[in-house]
Amino acid sequence: MKKTLSIIILMSFLFGCKQKLSSLHIVLSKSEKEDSTSISINGLYLKNYDSTFYKLQRPNQINFQDTIKIDSIPHGTYTLEYIDIIGNKIFKTIKVKENLKQIQILTDSIDTGKYENQIPFSNLKNNDNYSIEMKGGCVASFHGNYKICRIENIYYFETIGIKKRKLKQSEIDAVKKFESELLTINGKDICLSTGRRTFKINSDNPKQIIDNTCNWNGWSNLFSVLNK
Incomplete structure (x- = not known):
């Protein structure tokens, strides 16, 4: 028992x-x-x-x-x-x-709060302009650019194949998001790739930034909004 x-x-x-x-x-x-x-x-x-x-x-x-x-x-x-x-x-x-x-x-989340007030768009003065150039990518000759000018409180955008036109609010938000992310990835050496892209900011505060994340797709995401 x-x-x-x-x-x-x-x-x-x-x-x-x-x-x-x-x-x-x-x-x-x-x-x-x-x-x-x-x-x-x-x-x-x-x-x-x-x-x-x-x-x-x-x-x-x-x-x-x-x-x-x-x-x-x-x-x-x-x-x-x-x-x-x-x-x-x-x-x-x-x-x-x-x-x-x-x-x-x-997987694409980036905290950009630190740089939102430092981007070219946020510091663009009345009757002034700036541009951002991009080159590189998987094809070495791949390049692009855009230019933004401000007249009063209206912002205008132009690039290769797109004539100068007024930016809608959704497009302004996309530009600000791209530029904030661009400043955030600056100096981040995550990987070294032959397909990395180089960005050149032509403004009162010129800067060159190399994308060494091998993951960020900011440029394409921006133009998917601007080309709608």
Whole structure:
């Protein structure tokens, strides 16, 4: 009787200690919904207090809207650590409880708050203008430019193939976003690529910026708005 009772207690203990498992899906997305280019993940780790459950080390080329699936993960609290497109380490706390936990990462997210008041557009004086030139990319001869002038509080835009025209508010927002991101990526040496682009700001505060992120698609995103 005592032996039988001991077995029952032992089995109850073993089943009671059995870990509950779930699946974790990490969805790679973008704030720029029309940008479907692939990205390079420079490092992604899922950890708890004493173990690393998943590791994605560089270099890893990931398609837009890919999902990283981690199955059979014990319930608990985890830290998701990854490198954003300008080299910052990002940490997210994840609590896995349900049968399936899904989280989203915006792979193109850049904090530009520090530079929004420093961009050429924000400092353009009345009856003045500035331009930004771009060259490089996958094709060495690839180049482009745009020029913006201000007359009173109206802003005008012109570039190759587009005559001078007034900017709409949505286009102004796109220009400001691009220029803020451009200043933010300055000096960020994430990778060295033969396809990197060089930007030259021609204004009262001239500057040359080389895109060494290998992930930023700001120029194309800007012109997808301006060419609508």
